[in-house]
Amino acid sequence: MAARPELQAPPEIFYDQSEARKYTSSSRIIDIQAKLSERALELLALPDDGVPRLLLDIGCGSGLSGETLSENGHQWIGLDISEAMLDVAVEREVEGDLLLADMGQGLGFRAGVIDGAISISAVQWLCNADKSSHEPRLRLKAFFGSLYRSLARGARAVLQVYPQNVAQRELILGSAMRAGFAGGVVVDYPHSSKSRKEYLVLTCGPPSLNAAVPNAKGEDGMSCSEDDSSGDEENQTVTISDRNRPRKKRKLDKKSKGKDWVLRKKEQLRRKGSSVPADTKYTARKRKSRF
Amino acid sequence: MRLLTHNMLSSTIKGVSNGFPLTIEAAKVVEKQVDMNSDFLKNIFSKIEWKPFVEAAKTLGFSELPEEDVQPSLLDSHEFLTKFHHALLEIHLEEGALVCPETGRKFPVNKGIPNMLLLEDEV
Numbered sequence: 001m002a003a004r005p006e007l008q009a010p011p012e013i014f015y016d017q018s019e020a021r022k023y024t025s026s027s028r029i030i031d032i033q034a035k036l037s038e039r040a041l042e043l044l045a046l047p048d049d050g051v052p053r054l055l056l057d058i059g060c061g062s063g064l065s066g067e068t069l070s071e072n073g074h075q076w077i078g079l080d081i082s083e084a085m086l087d088v089a090v091e092r093e094v095e096g097d098l099l100l101a102d103m104g105q106g107l108g109f110r111a112g113v114i115d116g117a118i119s120i121s122a123v124q125w126l127c128n129a130d131k132s133s134h135e136p137r138l139r140l141k142a143f144f145g146s147l148y149r150s151l152a153r154g155a156r157a158v159l160q161v162y163p164q165n166v167a168q169r170e171l172i173l174g175s176a177m178r179a180g181f182a183g184g185v186v187v188d189y190p191h192s193s194k195s196r197k198e199y200l201v202l203t204c205g206p207p208s209l210n211a212a213v214p215n216a217k218g219e220d221g222m223s224c225s226e227d228d229s230s231g232d233e234e235n236q237t238v239t240i241s242d243r244n245r246p247r248k249k250r251k252l253d254k255k256s257k258g259k260d261w262v263l264r265k266k267e268q269l270r271r272k273g274s275s276v277p278a279d280t281k282y283t284a285r286k287r288k289s290r291f
Numbered sequence: 292m293r294l295l296t297h298n299m300l301s302s303t304i305k306g307v308s309n310g311f312p313l314t315i316e317a318a319k320v321v322e323k324q325v326d327m328n329s330d331f332l333k334n335i336f337s338k339i340e341w342k343p344f345v346e347a348a349k350t351l352g353f354s355e356l357p358e359e360d361v362q363p364s365l366l367d368s369h370e371f372l373t374k375f376h377h378a379l380l381e382i383h384l385e386e387g388a389l390v391c392p393e394t395g396r397k398f399p400v401n402k403g404i405p406n407m408l409l410l411e412d413e414v
């Protein structure tokens with residue numbers, strides 16, 4: 001497997017002209033970006049009233065993700081650290097406005113003016129220290145703090161990320177929670193190493209109904225969205241974490257599935273031929289919340 | 292960059308307490324026609340800082356926006372909506388600069404893209 005891009009060079013170097021070119025020429029990349037951004041927009045769960053909103057696309061790159069927003073009628077502002085990628089967006093004549101900016105320096109928007117934000121495969125870049133002055137924790141703090149301030153109360157941010165490992169996932173999620181966001185991670189296609197995709201679904205403002213992590217598809221035998229009704233076990237979405245704001249005690253989740261449910265589910269998967277960890281005394285035990 | 296974005300942007304240079312609004316220096320302005328959506332305009336209206344919006348539009352050569360007494364009731368007027376729409380979404384600052392109101396630091400705008408990258412000592 002190719003080395004992770006984040007380990008090769010800083011983003012403004014890695015996303016050079018030749019890398020940016022792929023975003024116009026590779027149908028695979030174009031297809032993936034479109035799918036990821038459609039899913040992110042779906043998870044944003046904007047009110048279903050047909051009113052176009054003002055959205056952010058963080059790490060908008062060549063504007064493929066922004067095009068999805070335009071197709072759905074929304075206005076958007078995209079920001080990216082790579083000039084080469086933004087040049088492609090200009091060439092593509094995207095409808096959104098573009099800014100050359102580093103999210104790790106904080107976003108410069110007035111408070112509460114943004115109706116929602118998406119980000120496709122960009123935020124994990126903040127976990128790298130590309131310059132001696134870079135401190136990932138501080139850059140994540142600047143990013144999430146400024147994102148939180150710029151969003152309207154109750155608005156969501158949906159960030160599709162590729163954390164390198166558990167520690168990075170915790171670092172990113174922890175920074176979001178400390179900035180005041182509520183929410184958690186939604187994992188699509190959890191059983192496929194290729195198609196597995198993670199989305200941080202974050203809600204701004206006091207915990208409310210809105211802050212619940214979107215229902216996991218495929219968990220209750222509910223069918224997934226139109227095109228994934230094949231019953232293929234790859235086509236499942238599960239919520240792997242559902243955390244609330246720090247310092248607040250989590251209410252007991254009435255819907256919590258409990259050990260029996262987990263054991264049943266594991267048995268089902270085994271029958272389908274998946275490899276599932278053996279049942280032990282640790283299976284479905286209560287875990288301490290980390291925040 | 293359109294005035295929609297200009298109206299939301301502020302300077303985040305370290306130590307700046309009020310980075311809004313950024314002053315516009317316009318070297319090249321272009322217009323691109325966009326379909327009007329009155330639902331969007333009605334929804335965004337309350338978020339617009341009106342005075343800076345009017346000033347910015349003037350800088351870009353459009354001075355038909357009402358300056359005073361801008362009430363939500365105006366949103367029922369088609370004439371008003373048309374002007375609001377034009378100023379907000381159809382005029383682009385293509386080349387020029389945005390200037391931080393407190394420090395005078397210039398953020399250059401090339402090919403319609405403001406360069407908001409900060410130097411290390413500005414973060």
Ligand SMILES: C[S@@+](CC[C@H](N)C(=O)[O-])C[C@H]1O[C@@H](n2cnc3c(N)ncnc32)[C@H](O)[C@@H]1O
Nearest residue numbers: 011059060061062064065081082102103122125
């Ligand atoms: C996988 S690409 C996403 C492309 C984009 N969604 C599109 O449609 O072209 C990730 C993008 O994140 C950007 N990025 C990485 N670090 C960034 C940072 N600190 N600030 C802003 N953008 C960043 C990269 O320059 C790159 O364009």
